[in-house]
Amino acid sequence: MDWRSHAIIGTLLAALALYLMNVKFESIIFLSIFAGFSALLPDIDHKMSKIRSIADKSFVLFALVYSYNSCSNCQLLEIGKTAILLIGIYFLIITFLRPRHRGITHSLFFVVIYGAILYLLFNFNLAIAGIIGYASHLIADKEIKLI
Ligand SMILES: [Zn+2]
Known part of the structure; x- marks a missing residue:
């Protein structure tokens, strides 16, 4: 799957989840774009x-x-x-x-680490958006492992 598809899936899934969480509209736009960016992160292991x-x-x-x-x-x-x-x-x-492609960066372990870092540095909603974006990449790749 190419990076555009990953970005679009991450953006739309986060927008839907944030809407269901009653997050205000202006925040949904910013957070969804951030989720789209987060959906690209797992492929940092691919040159x-x-x-x-x-x-x-x-x-x-x-x-x-x-x-x-x-x-x-x-x-x-x-x-x-x-x-x-x-x-x-x-x-x-x-x-x-460099970790091997679809290795540790494509794991639930990294989703948790990424979410925890975002939560500690920023806030809950940004962490949720980041987690949804990152996790959507793993689901779209059909590459979900623990570590
Ligand atoms: Zn990937």
Whole structure:
């Protein structure tokens, strides 16, 4: 299944669930879009996936901003060295410690972890939207395992 289908299924399922929970309309729109994004996350373990390409580009941007912010008096060369070091570490991790496709990121264990993180960092409704989006990916893939 392609990333668009996963995003649409996650968005619609979350919108339905949030509507049934009597969440107000403006929140349903934002939370459903977040659920659609969450539905892409399990495929971070696949190097050709949409979420992986977003993560790769975002990390390069993050490394540049972080390097620039972490050093106020540095020369451009210093900032560049830090950014390249961070980007190198990210790609080493993602290349060599990458879980196999449809492995642990496609498990109920990760759904629970993801929901718990969202609940602790944000709130109940966002956690529900994230859980529905993430879990919808596993159901659509017919790849539901405990761990
Ligand atoms: Zn998948």
